[in-house]
Amino acid sequence: MASFVSHLESGIDGSRHPAGQVQTTHKDRPLLVRYDLPAIAYSVSRDELRSRPATMWRYSELLPTGVGNVVSLGETMTPLVPAARLAERYGLNNVWVKDESRLPTGSFKARGLAMAVNMAVRLGIRRVAIPTAGNAGGAAASYAARAGIEAFVFMPDDTPTTHQNECRLAGARTFLVNGLINDCGRIVREGKEPLGWFDLSTMKEPYRVEGKKTMGLELAEQFSWQLPDVVIYPTGGGTGLIGMWKAFSELRELGWLNGESMPRMVAVQSSGCCPIVRAFERGERFATPFEGACTIASGLRVPAAVGDFLILDAVRQSGGCAVAVDEASLPRWMAEAASSEGVSFGPESAACVGALEVLSRQGWLRPEERIVLFNTAAAHKYAEAAFAPLPRLDVNQPLDWECIARGGAT
Numbered sequence: 001m002a003s004f005v006s007h008l009e010s011g012i013d014g015s016r017h018p019a020g021q022v023q024t025t026h027k028d029r030p031l032l033v034r035y036d037l038p039a040i041a042y043s044v045s046r047d048e049l050r051s052r053p054a055t056m057w058r059y060s061e062l063l064p065t066g067v068g069n070v071v072s073l074g075e076t077m078t079p080l081v082p083a084a085r086l087a088e089r090y091g092l093n094n095v096w097v098k099d100e101s102r103l104p105t106g107s108f109k110a111r112g113l114a115m116a117v118n119m120a121v122r123l124g125i126r127r128v129a130i131p132t133a134g135n136a137g138g139a140a141a142s143y144a145a146r147a148g149i150e151a152f153v154f155m156p157d158d159t160p161t162t163h164q165n166e167c168r169l170a171g172a173r174t175f176l177v178n179g180l181i182n183d184c185g186r187i188v189r190e191g192k193e194p195l196g197w198f199d200l201s202t203m204k205e206p207y208r209v210e211g212k213k214t215m216g217l218e219l220a221e222q223f224s225w226q227l228p229d230v231v232i233y234p235t236g237g238g239t240g241l242i243g244m245w246k247a248f249s250e251l252r253e254l255g256w257l258n259g260e261s262m263p264r265m266v267a268v269q270s271s272g273c274c275p276i277v278r279a280f281e282r283g284e285r286f287a288t289p290f291e292g293a294c295t296i297a298s299g300l301r302v303p304a305a306v307g308d309f310l311i312l313d314a315v316r317q318s319g320g321c322a323v324a325v326d327e328a329s330l331p332r333w334m335a336e337a338a339s340s341e342g343v344s345f346g347p348e349s350a351a352c353v354g355a356l357e358v359l360s361r362q363g364w365l366r367p368e369e370r371i372v373l374f375n376t377a378a379a380h381k382y383a384e385a386a387f388a389p390l391p392r393l394d395v396n397q398p399l400d401w402e403c404i405a406r407g408g409a410t
Contacts, residue, residue: 002066003063003064003065003066004035004036004037004039004040004043004061004062004066005019005020005033005034005035005036005064005066006019006034006035006036007019007034008023008031008032008033008034008206009031009032009033009034010026010027010029010030010031010032011029011030011031011032011307011309011310012026012027012029012030012309013026013027017031019033019064021123022123022124022125022198023205023206024199024204024205025203025204025205025306028306029306029307029309030203030204030206030209030306030307030310031205031206032206032209032246033064033206033207033209033210035061035062035250037250037253037254040061040062040254041254041255043061044061046221046225046254046256049221054076054077055072055074055075055076055077056075056076056077056111056114056211056214056218057070057072057075058077059214059217062213062217062247062250063115063210063214064115064119064206064207064210065115065118065119065122070114070118071114071117071118071121071143071146071147072114072146073104073105073110073114073142073143073146074104075103075104075110075111075114076102076103077218077222078098078099078100078102078103078215078218079098079099079102080096080097080098080099080219080222080223080372081096081097081098081099081341081343082095082096082097083095083096083097083340083341083343083373085340085341086336086337086340086341086353086356087371089336089340090356090357090360090361090365091360091367092356092360092365092367092369092371093367093368094368094369094370094371095356095371095372095373096228096370096371096372096373097337097341097343097372097373097374097375098215098218098219098372098373098374098375099343099375100215100374100375100376100377101344101346101375101376101377101378104139104142105135105138105139105142105166106135106138106377106378106380106381107135107138107139107346107376107377107381108135108212108215108240108374108376108377109135109136109138109139109376109377110139110142110143111211111212111214111215112136112139112207112208112209112211112212112239112240112243113136113139113140113142113143113200113208113211114139114143114211115207115208115210115211116128116140116143116200116205116207116208116211117140117143117144117146117147117149117200118143118147118207119205119207120147120149120198120200121147121149125149125198126149126150127149127150127151127152127195127196127197127198128140128144128149128150128151128152128197128198128199128200129151129152129153129154129188129191129192129195129197129198129199129200130151130152130153130154130188130199130200130201131154131155131181131182131184131185131187131188131201132153132154132155132159132163132167132181132184133155133156133159133163133181133236133298133299133301133302134155134159134160134162134163134164134298134299134381135163135299135376135377135381136202137153137154137155137159137163137166137167137172137174138163138166138167138170140153140167140172140200141153141166141167141170141171141172141174142166142170144170144171144172145170145171145172150173150197151167151170151171151172151173152172152173152174152175152188152191152195152197153167153172153173153174153175154174154175154177154184154187154188155167155174155175155176155177155181155184156176156177156178156179156180156181156183156184156298156301157176157177157178158298159176159298160298160381160382160383160384160385161383161384162380162381162382162383163298163381164176175187180293180301180303181301181302181303182289182302182303182304185201188201201306202236202237202238202239202302202305202306202307203237203238203239203242203305203306203307203310204306208239209239209242209243209246210243211243212239212240212242212243212244213243213244213246213247214243214247215240215243215244215247215374216243216244216245216246216247216248216251217247217251219231219244219372220247220248220251220256220257223370224258225251225256225257225258226257226258226259227248227257227259227261227262227263228263228369228370228371228372229261229263229264229369229370229371230263230264230266230320230365230369230370230371230372231244231263231264231265231266231320231372231374232266232268232352232355232356232359232371232372232373232374233265233266233267233268233352233374234268234269234297234299234300234348234349234351234352234374234376235267235268235269235276235300235311235322236269236299236300236301236302236305236348237302237305237306237307238267238276238305238307238308238310238311239307240374240376241265241267241311241314241315242307242310242311242314244265245265245314245317245318248262248263262318263318263320263372264318264319264320264321265314265315265318265320266315266320266321266322266323266355266359267280267311267315267320267321267322267323268322268323268324268325268351268352268354268355269300269322269323269324269325269351270295270297270300270301270324270325270327270330270351271324271325271326271327272293272294272295272297272300272301272327273290273293273294273295273300273301273302273303274290274322274324275287275288275289275290275302275303275304275305275308276305276308276311276312276322277322277323277324278290279308279312279322280312280315280316280321280322281322284312285309285312285313286308286309286312287304287305287308287312289303289304290303290304291303294327295327295330295347296327296330296331296347296382296384296385297330297346297347297348297350297351297385298347298348298382299346299348299376299377300347300348300351321359321364323355323358323359325351325354325355325357325358326354329354330347330350330351330354330385331347331350331385331388333345333350333351333353333354333357334346334347334349334350334379334385336350336353337349337350337353337375338379343375344375344378344379344380345375345378345379346375346376346377346378346379346381346382346385347379347382347385348376348377349373349374349375349376349377352373352374352375353373356371356373390408391407391408
C-alpha cells in the first residue's frame with residue numbers, strides 16, 4: 001500500500017511542496033510531512049494496532065514509508081518505567097521515564113535516522129553525510145550500513161570516544177572537527193556539491209522528525225490514549241519535541257485521543273548552552289546563536305537550531321516552558337537517576353531530572369500530575385562524562401570491612 005502522505009509543508013510560511021522527490025528545506029527552514037488524515041481515519045482504527053508487532057513501524061499509516069518492507073535494526077517500542085523514588089524525592093506522585101536507551105544504537109536517534117535512511121534509499125540516494133554530537137552519527141552510520149549506502153560523519157573533536165568508535169566500526173568515513181556541531185554542519189553543506197552527498201542534518205530534511213514522532217505515538221498508546229500532563233524533554237536540535245507535538249496534533253485530529261487535553265511540553269537545556277531558553281524568556285520566536293557553548297551533555301551543545309521556532313511554538317502552544325538547569329549538577333543527577341531507579345541516564349537525560357527538581361520547587365509541577373521524562377541514551381555512551389575513580393583493594397593487605405561498608409571512603 002502506498003503511504004498516506006499528501007504533501008510537504010513549509011514550517012515557516014505554510015507553502016505546499018511535492019512529496020515523492022528529494023527535498024531539503026524551504027527558505028532555509030524545515031519542511032514537514034502532511035498526511036491525508038481523513039483517509040487514515042477511514043482505513044484504520046487505533047484498536048487495530050494491538051495485533052501489530054511492537055515496533056515503531058506499527059504506526060505505518062502515519063509514517064512516510066507506509067506499509068511495506070523497511071530497512072530495520074529492530075526498532076522496538078520503548079518501555080515506560082515508573083519512577084516512584086524520583087517522584088517522592090520531589091514531592092510528586094506520578095513520574096515515568098520513557099527509556100529510549102533500549103533502541104538499536106542505544107539512543108532515541110535510531111528512530112529519526114531509521115526513517116531518514118529509509119526515505120533516502122526510496123528516493124535513490126546512495127551517499128549521505130551528517131554533522132553530529134555523537135548519537136545521531138552512530139545511528140546514521142549503522143542504518144547506512146544496514147541499507148548498503150555510504151555515510152560520512154563529522155563530529156566535534158571532543159565527542160565521547162564511544163560515539164567516535166561506533167561510527168568508525170559501522171564503516172562510516174568519520175572525521176573529528178576542531179569546532180562545534182554548527183562547524184560540522186558547515187562542512188556538510190560545503191561538501192554537497194563536490195562530493196554529491198545528501199545532508200541528513202537535524203531538520204534539514206523532512207523525515208527524521210517523522211521517526212522521532214513515534215515517541216509521541218507510543219506515549220499515547222501506552223497511556224491508553226490519554227496523554228500525560230507534562231512531557232520533559234532534553235532539547236538540542238529539538239526534533240523529538242517537534243515530532244511529538246506533531247504526533248499529538250495528528251492523533252487529536254484523527255479522534256484517537258481520550259479527552260482534549262494536550263501535555264505541557266518542557267524544553268530542557270544546560271546552562272552551558274541554552275539558546276531556546278533565552279528566546280523563550282525574551283518572548284522571541286527565533287533563538288539567537290549561543291556563544292561559547294560548553295556542556296558535558298554533547299547532545300545539548302547546539303548553539304543554533306534550524307527548527308528553533310518550531311520548538312518555541314510547541315512549547316508556547318502547549319502552555320509549557322523552557323528551562324536551563326545547572327551544568328555543574330549534571331553528574332549528580334545522572335547518579336541520582338541510576339541509584340534511585342536503576343535506569344542509566346546520559347547527561348542530556350540528567351538535565352530532565354534537573355528540570356524535575358527546579359520545576360517542582362517552583363510549584364510549576366503539581367503533585368497529582370502525570371509527568372514523563374525522556375531518557376534519550378544511557379550513561380555508558382558517555383564514558384568521559386560519567387567517569388569517576390573507584391576505590392582499589394590490595395589483595396596482599398588485610399581488608400578493612402568498615403571502609404568497604406562506606407564504599408571505600410576514608
